[in-house]
Amino acid sequence: MSGSRRVPLRTVDVARESGYSVQQVRDLERLGVIPPAERSSNGYRSYTSVHVHALRAYRGLAGAVGPVVARQMFAELRTQTMAAAASAISAVHVRLARERDDALRAQQALRAIQDESHSPEFEQESDAMTITQLAAALDVRSSTLRFWEQEGLVIPERVTSLRARRYGLSAIRAARIVAALRGTGYGIPAVRDIMGSLRQLEGQGETQRILQQRLDEIAMRTVALLTAGADLAAVVTSVQEPPIAR
Structure with missing residues (x-):
C-alpha cells in the first residue's frame, strides 16, 4: 500500500472508489472523518488511497456503531498509536459480541x-x-x-x-x-x-x-464491521506511516 498511497487522486476519483458522492467526500473531510486533502498550486484537492480506505472503513464502522460514534472514533484514530487504534477497533467487536x-x-x-x-x-x-x-x-x-x-x-x-x-x-x-x-x-x-x-x-x-x-x-x-475489515486495517496501519515527502 505504501507505494499506491502516494498516487494523487482527484475528488471525483475518491468518490468513485469509495462509493460516496463528491459532495459527501467533501462533507466527510470537513467533519474530520478523513485527513485534510493536500492542495495543489491551483487550489484543487489532492487525495491518496489512504482517503479511500478511510471512507470505506467509515461506512462499515458507521453501520456498526452509528455515524456519530464512528466520526468520533476516526478523529481519535489519527492521534493514537497503532496499538491503541487496533485496540479501539477490537473493542467494537467485543461490544457487538x-x-x-x-x-x-x-x-x-x-x-x-x-x-x-x-x-x-x-x-x-x-x-x-x-x-x-x-x-x-x-x-x-x-x-x-x-x-x-x-x-x-x-x-x-x-x-x-x-x-x-x-x-x-x-x-x-x-x-x-x-x-x-x-x-x-x-x-x-x-x-x-x-x-x-x-x-x-x-x-x-x-x-x-x-x-x-x-x-x-x-x-x-x-457484518458491516467485518466487511470494512481490510480498510480498517489500512487506516490503523497508516497511523504509524511517516508523512509523504514532498
Missing part, C-alpha cells in the same frame, strides 16, 4: 417464562443475585435497576433490616428482557406494556419477535 450474548440470554429468559405456565419451578436460594451482582451481569448501574424497580419493570425481593435487594430467578429473567428491550431503543412506557403482557400468549410472541429483530440487527452491524 456482548450485545448478542445479552439478547440471547433474554431469549432464554423468555423461553423460561413461557415454560413456567406448563412446569412451575421452585427458586433456590443459590439462584438469587444481589443488586450489585445483577448490575454487573447486565452491564448496567445499580441505580438503573433501582429505577426499573420504581417503574415496576423488575421487582426484587427485599431482605434484612437494611432493605438489601435480592433478585430471584423470575426477577433476573425479567431484568434480562428489560435490558434487551432498552438496548433495542424501547422507552420505559413501551417496555412496561411489553413486560405487562408477557403472561399472555400474544405478549410472548411479540416479545420474541422484538428479541429476534434485535439479534438480526446486531448481525447486520457485525
